Amino acid sequence: MTEQSNPGRVNRELVTAAYPELPGKVAVITGAARGMGASFAAGLARRGVHVVGGDINAEQMADTAREIQAALAAEGVTAPGRVVAAAIDVTDADQHDQLARRALTEFGRLDFWINNAGIFPFALIEDIAPEQISAVLEVNVSGVLYGAQAAARHMAEGGAIVNMSSVSAVRVRKGRGAYCTSKAAVAHLTESLAVELGDKGIRVNALAPGYIDTEMTRWVREDPIALAHALDSVPLHRIGAPEEVFGPLLFLLSDSARYVTGHAIAVDGGSRHV
Incomplete structure (x- = not known):
């Protein structure tokens, strides 16, 4: 059955790419208790990367960490x-520094920082409240800036930061409107960070997922009309999976991307072109 004859399919096959330089390195991931953040943590740990997963829901983050370790053990993953x-x-901002210090305390190094935490509010333009725009900019934009600042203070030359745009x-x-504005800001902030942190030998890129x-x-x-509209706007005619965002993330963290910085890689099934 082709993807187009089964448009509701979500491809959750694990990414098979392996980068031998990654085992033993250390990554910080924000918003790692669920969704793409949890998928990133599991995928990196499967490849021998140590992960400090941060989330505002500490209990859920602890559960996720235990579930990842148990799943990897059950799979018989080596090291x-x-x-x-x-x-x-x-x-x-101070809590980002605490997260960086936690990585150094636990593992003695910090190689990667993934600014994944975000919120996705809904409101028509005339109804966007001051509280909503303030919250989305604080979480989605300031949170990225603070994370990058902490990473830059504690990360050695050769490190990589990946931000989540959209x-x-x-x-x-x-x-x-508020969400789109915040993600456009993240894309531009990524370019600014890449220019300034290049002096430290730190690469900064972003991922721009579509419907995941x-x-x-x-x-x-869950909404047939919204799903039909989404599939019509995606040339591959299916919704993406977190595992399919993890592949480009893995590339951006690897030595294969050592001369790639200041870019936002779209992982959207081609939807930006429709």
């Missing part, structure tokens, strides 16, 4: 990375 859970409110940075969606099957976008699959 997996260790996943450590930590609490973080990404709107607090196809919404270049495509407008009704009711998501996570809790944040589950409403799309």
Whole structure:
């Protein structure tokens, strides 16, 4: 059965790419308790990368860390990375530094920082409240800046930062004005960080996912009209999976991307071109 004859299919096959330089390295991931953040943590740990997963929901983060370790053990993964859970409110700059120090305390190094935490509010333009725009900019933009600052203070030359932008940075969606604005800011902030942190030998890139099957976008699959619209706007005619965002992330962290910085890689099934 082809993808087009089964448009509701989500491809959750594990990414098979392996980079032999990654085992033993250390990554910090914010918003790692669920969704793409949890998928990133599991994928990196499967490849021997140690992970400090931070989330505002400390209890859920601890559960996720245990579940990842148990799943890797059940799979018989050889020498997996260790996943450590930590609490973080990404709107607090000091807590990012605490997360970085946790990585150094637990593992003695910090190689990668993934600014994944974000919120996805809905409101038509005339209804966007001051509280909503302030919250989305604090979490989605300031949280990225604070994370990058902490990474730059504690990361050695050769490190890599990956921010989560979105196809919404270049495509407008009704009711998501605050969110789209924040993700456009992340894309541009990524370029600024890349220019300034290049002096430290730190690369900074972003991922720009489209419709990905996570809790944040589950409403799309549950609404037939929204799902039909989404599939019409995706040339591959299916919703993406977190595992399919992990592949480009893995590349950006690897030595294969050692001369790639300041870019946002779209992982959207081609939807930005429709």
